[in-house]
Amino acid sequence: MKILLIGYGKMGQTIAAVAAQRGHEIAGIVDLHASQLSITDFTPATVDVAIEFTHPDSAFANVAACLRQGLPVVCGSTGWLHHFDEAQELTQELGGSLFYASNYSVGVNLFFHFNEYIAAKMSQFGGYDVAVREIHHTHKIDQPSGTAITAAEGILRHFPAKTTWRNAPAEIPTELAIISERAGEVVGTHIVTYTSAVDTLELMHEAHNREGFALGALLAAEWLPGRQGVFGMKELLGL
């Protein structure tokens, strides 16, 4: 497969390494400083799929540019979901292909699945409060992490005692706290904690490196071409 990489930072470089192991060709790189090329230099005749991991402020424009070029696009950037409805509309309007996941790790997507199951079970028993905690490296721009927001939304769907999330300690019992920590080079750790007066129950995912994210993004890139619409990891993994 010929891949256009948009963003050649920590994720772009990890994806390039894992793509080579899987026999793919990096047909082009678009990056703020590491490349002079632009998305408009590429068409479906030159690349099969684009993979975008850049920055919260540039993700939507990059996704829109790919859709306008007719390129299927796998986007991993977080912190841009206020534009997601527009991205969906543009995908429909242009008959394009967009894949988005706040986290491409297969393990995290199992974590999301168990998180929803656990929330539904825990809500059947009184006495538990729940909170989400995420820990990332100090270079991370957005807060809370996209993964923590997805986990919080999964809890809200199944735990009616919580009605909204808040990126701070909860001020009222109906708020679900998302606590964000930034420390050193932590790749990404997410913890959902249920606490009662008598015990604590936790679900945790800890990424050891970025290869799991890269592999998931490549699985999505291998799956997307030829499919029209907006997709995510639930469709890819059948969860």
Ligand SMILES: NC(=O)C1=CN([C@@H]2O[C@H](COP(=O)(O)OP(=O)(O)OC[C@H]3O[C@@H](n4cnc5c(N)ncnc54)[C@H](OP(=O)(O)O)[C@@H]3O)[C@@H](O)[C@H]2O)C=CC1
């Ligand atoms: N969904 C998932 O599974 C994962 C998502 N992420 C998300 O992916 C994004 C990128 O993460 P990461 O690779 O660690 O970040 P990095 O900062 O290491 O890399 C981002 C790269 O994108 C470049 N860039 C910035 N703006 C543009 C633009 N407009 N066009 C092209 N390139 C641009 C940066 O250039 P320069 O450095 O010169 O500014 C940099 O090289 C973040 O939003 C992060 O949260 C990260 C890991 C997993």
Ligand SMILES: O=C(O)C1=N[C@H](C(=O)O)C[C@H](O)C1
């Ligand atoms: O910025 C990162 O590094 C990560 N971002 C994603 C997020 O915001 O959830 C995924 C992963 O945790 C790493």
